[in-house]
Amino acid sequence: MNLPFVYAPALGAVSLTVPGDCAPRAASARLAHLAKEDPVPQEEPWEVLLARANEGDGPAFARFLLAVTPTLRAVIRRRGVGLPPDQHEDVLQEVLLAIHLKRQTWRRGSPVRPWLYAVARYKVVDAFRRRGAFVTLPIEDFAEVLPEEAAAAPLSDRDAETMLGLIDARSARLVRAVALDGKTAAEAGKAVGMTAGAARVALHRAMRQLTVLAERMMK
Template structure:
């Protein structure tokens, strides 16, 4: 392990001094190590390792762009692995928390047709008819017609707060009525 670190450090010193062959050898030598580390990091995070190559390319690009910031008196490997760790973290943050599930596993449980309405339209209209006019209009607009609170307020010449109050009271009245029935 120590021999590899010394070799990488020597290659990076030569590369920064202008030796393109040393730079090419360095990149060729670190790439498999970075690829394995990226795959392992993705796997530990519960992510599929198929994105490892993108992370490796990000690491190599960062090394190339920032290579003049490396202290030639320090070992190269810790500097490289700090960049690799940060690029892996960046990639995981971009991906967010995702759980990959094969949809075929649930094909039998997913309904092929939408479920039927729970109450017929006539019955809904009858329940709404028993409400005060403002509550009925607000409920019909929001719950039946799927209009937003903002648009309902504009349509009924009410404030958004008044629409929310009417909606809450209308739902409470309906719930109480349905409990009695």
């Protein structure tokens, strides 16, 4: 860790001074099994992790993403004053996806942080600009009046399966039941133990997530 991590102290301090920010540690615990496959200790420089990730080392990439996530959360929270906090996680996921898609543009041997912050700044500004055009209201208020999402955007089955793998398992089951098997939201919800309204909300979110993923994939 003797590389010049110029930006680290400031950002670390931000993420520590914000109350209630202990969840990232819980996230690391949940993903600890990914790290267990590897004998290298946890305190690896981000440069080492990303270099190994770009050579195809999946667990190293998981540790890299977990390591940068608290910093990214802090960046998004600071920039996201005008945005409802419940959308910050969406923006974070867009940034993580961009990091994956563009990770080969980081030049091996150069510091990761300037690259990472440039990617994050670009995606965060982009995400906020797109959302800034709308008034955001919590979707729960509309649970009973939301129409059921009719069908997924036209995609090949293989693409659909790949993208369903990227969202959480329960949403994926809902989408599969409604969009691919033609069930109603109420039926699909019952199968996973949700009320019809909750299922419609979950579906709506899942579809929006999938739309974002599909846009990224097509690029």
